[in-house]
Amino acid sequence: MKLVRYGRIGKEKPGLIDDEGKLRDLSGVIGDLAGANLSDKVLRKIAKIPHDTLPLVRGTPRFGVPVGQVGKFIGIGLNYADHAAESNLPVPKEPIVFMKATTSLSGADDPVMLPKGSKKTDWEVELGIVIGTRARYVSEADAEKFIAGYCVVNDVSEREYQLERGGQWDKGKGCDTFGPVGPWLVTRDEVWNVDDLDLYLELNGKRMQTGNTATMIFKVPQIVSYLSQFMTLEPGDIITTGTPPGVGMARNRFLKKGDFLRLGIAGLGEQQQDVIGFQQF
Missing domain, CATH: 3.90.850.10 (Fumarylacetoacetase-like, C-terminal domain)
Structure with missing residues (x-):
């Protein structure tokens, strides 16, 4: 999967790029691409969701750092x-x-x-x-x-x-x-x-x-x-x-x-x- 965080600086939401290159919103599935949400268990859960059922994000929003709460x-x-x-x-x-x-x-x-x-x-x-x-x-x-x-x-x-x-x-x-x-x-x-x-x-x-x-x-x-x-x-x-x-x-x-x-x-x-x-x- 290609996972992203999109939106204004400090207000990024989690998302993914589907097989057609379209941006889909993940904020109804996870709060952020950070911490425990980067585990294999959560990533497998996201992978199993039919990506075309996720909300489509319109326009061309900014892509932020694809990982939140970076410690090091x-x-x-x-x-x-x-x-x-x-x-x-x-x-x-x-x-x-x-x-x-x-x-x-x-x-x-x-x-x-x-x-x-x-x-x-x-x-x-x-x-x-x-x-x-x-x-x-x-x-x-x-x-x-x-x-x-x-x-x-x-x-x-x-x-x-x-x-x-x-x-x-x-x-x-x-x-x-x-x-x-x-x-x-x-x-x-x-x-x-x-x-x-x-x-x-x-x-x-x-x-x-x-x-x-x-x-x-x-x-x-x-x-x-x-x-x-x-x-x-x-x-x-x-x-x-x-x-x-x-x-x-x-x-x-x-x-x-x-x-x-x-x-x-x-x-x-x-x-x-x-x-x-x-x-x-």
């Missing part, structure tokens, strides 16, 4: 060997882990806002994992059971903040709007081979990133198992798993006001974002 937004760095090479950094022996602030989360097509004083804001198309069941000290063999599904993530990063300002990467990863997620959550039963998904990103119509999850250093089960040794993963936690080569840092080309991004992953949907200047909320 976790990043894995340098998880493609060719991206590590273009960054002039060694291939990691264990996953590099950082946190993206949950306040960075935004809908797939919401604007990306340059931080105040930004000089090196960059793009990164990535596969996102959404946890469906609490995971603590799980094995790689069992890791898939704890996953609700997958999504597209743009791990927007300010490289000066990340690499030139001392300390952890988090400073360059958690700015407002730096975490577009979606447009939808695709349940794991519909992703036949998560190790063979094409990724792409275009800037102003020019292809910047082309990759495939087959070249990930640490695969999805490894990542989930590894993280569960250090922290309890809760339903709704999002893990973004690294990016293929072609980022702005390697090209010495960073985002500026007026740029337009288009990115996606085969079977998981596409994002489109206008880049805007800093705005005080």
Whole structure:
């Protein structure tokens, strides 16, 4: 299934995309796509409902983050060997882990806002994992059971903040709007081979990133198992798993006001974002 949360910011309702690509309302079935509603039991219940009996949503509403009440937004760095090479950094022996602030989360097509004083804001198309069941000290063999599904993530990063300002990467990863997620959550039963998904990103119509999850250093089960040794993963936690080569840092080309991004992953949907200047909320 392709599950979504649609509507104005802070007022999103749960929905799904039916087999004809139409948006259906799920608010009569569940309160939100969050917490226990991401469990296999609830997802099976939703799957059994004849989707053409659900209310049809008219128009073209905004799609928000497809998961509500996100507790943790976790990043894995340098998880493609060719991206590590273009960054002039060694291939990691264990996953590099950082946190993206949950306040960075935004809908797939919401604007990306340059931080105040930004000089090196960059793009990164990535596969996102959404946890469906609490995971603590799980094995790689069992890791898939704890996953609700997958999504597209743009791990927007300010490289000066990340690499030139001392300390952890988090400073360059958690700015407002730096975490577009979606447009939808695709349940794991519909992703036949998560190790063979094409990724792409275009800037102003020019292809910047082309990759495939087959070249990930640490695969999805490894990542989930590894993280569960250090922290309890809760339903709704999002893990973004690294990016293929072609980022702005390697090209010495960073985002500026007026740029337009288009990115996606085969079977998981596409994002489109206008880049805007800093705005005080």
